[in-house]
Amino acid sequence: MTARLIDGTAVARKVREDVGRGVEELVAGGGVAPGLATVLIGDDPASEVYVRNKRRLSVQAGMQDLHRHLPGDVDQATAAALVDELAADPAVSGILLQLPTPEHLDSDALIARIPPDKDVDGLTTSNAGLLAQGRPGLRPCTPAGVMTLLEEYDVPLSGAEAVVVGRSVLVGKPMAQLLLAQNATVTICHSRTRDLAEVCRRADVLVVAAGIPGIVGADAVKPGATVIDVGIHRGENGLRGDVEFDEVAEVAGAITPVPGGVGPMTIAMLLANTLTAARAQQGMPENEAG
Ligand SMILES: Nc1nc2c(c(=O)[nH]1)N[C@@H](CN(C=O)c1ccc(C(=O)N[C@@H](CCC(=O)O)C(=O)O)cc1)CN2
Numbered sequence: 001m002t003a004r005l006i007d008g009t010a011v012a013r014k015v016r017e018d019v020g021r022g023v024e025e026l027v028a029g030g031g032v033a034p035g036l037a038t039v040l041i042g043d044d045p046a047s048e049v050y051v052r053n054k055r056r057l058s059v060q061a062g063m064q065d066l067h068r069h070l071p072g073d074v075d076q077a078t079a080a081a082l083v084d085e086l087a088a089d090p091a092v093s094g095i096l097l098q099l100p101t102p103e104h105l106d107s108d109a110l111i112a113r114i115p116p117d118k119d120v121d122g123l124t125t126s127n128a129g130l131l132a133q134g135r136p137g138l139r140p141c142t143p144a145g146v147m148t149l150l151e152e153y154d155v156p157l158s159g160a161e162a163v164v165v166g167r168s169v170l171v172g173k174p175m176a177q178l179l180l181a182q183n184a185t186v187t188i189c190h191s192r193t194r195d196l197a198e199v200c201r202r203a204d205v206l207v208v209a210a211g212i213p214g215i216v217g218a219d220a221v222k223p224g225a226t227v228i229d230v231g232i233h234r235g236e237n238g239l240r241g242d243v244e245f246d247e248v249a250e251v252a253g254a255i256t257p258v259p260g261g262v263g264p265m266t267i268a269m270l271l272a273n274t275l276t277a278a279r280a281q282q283g284m285p286e287n288e289a290g
Helices: 008-028 045-060 076-088 107-111 125-132 141-152 172-181 196-200 262-281
Strands: 035-041 068-070 094-097 161-165 185-189 205-208 226-229 233-235 238-240
Touching: 008 045, 008 141, 008 262, 035 045, 035 076, 035 262, 045 262, 068 076, 076 094, 076 107, 094 107, 094 262, 125 172, 141 172, 141 226, 141 262, 161 172, 161 196, 172 185, 172 205, 185 196
Parallel strands: 035 068, 035 094, 161 185, 161 205, 205 226
Antiparallel strands: 233 238
């Protein structure tokens, strides 16, 4: 392997430690520890693991765990009432609705009930609009985590060609906006893109969030490019991403592994957003720690 390995586990640990110090400072300054309300609906095994980790790491960072679990057959009105209850609760700094929700529920309608200042997933139309306009707001956790990795590894973005594969609301679209805000020249690819490999080969920075195992191989990577793999797929041989890691690592300049790349950053940035939300709600200014 010739590419530099981007260690998301290490960067995520550093972010979480910074958040933990920020929580201590908030409390020492007379504030209240942030409260994170994770909302899990149903019993999807992967979601259960993610939420368990979010809760464990939020407590480790000094936050209050205000988790709520609803049965998988809950109706829309009951789920909406829970979001409304959390929205009105002053102990709740941040609300996170774990996705995907069961199919019979309208998750967009539930997210729309989250007040923008408690939207620690950055998924409300208000926060998405602020991002699109380049104004401050809470940013979606996975793309924010990718930006932190690029910054930590000094990947130049201004004037760089950035290609994002995937156009989801959770990752692809906000990812493109964040790269644009750093003055990258951004192209978004998707399932109808003609000659995906040809477009990807333009990229100095290639972010792959297609949800298709191995969709990007060495033929789609410019020598020396930075390749960020957002995909996570469980197979017989463990976890893998959207990128053919072994062959791409021979061409790229830097690459994230799966596991241990972008995934851990998602939770770290959730904690950072929760601290930011708590500070803003308590009238405490931002500082370097968080
Ligand atoms: N409301 C949200 N739902 C979902 C989000 C999200 O950001 N907000 N993202 C994903 C799942 N996710 C967090 O919720 C998440 C995915 C992966 C990881 C992670 O740490 N992955 C590890 C591997 C862990 C494992 O063994 O499974 C890694 O890549 O190293 C954390 C969080 C969908 N839903």
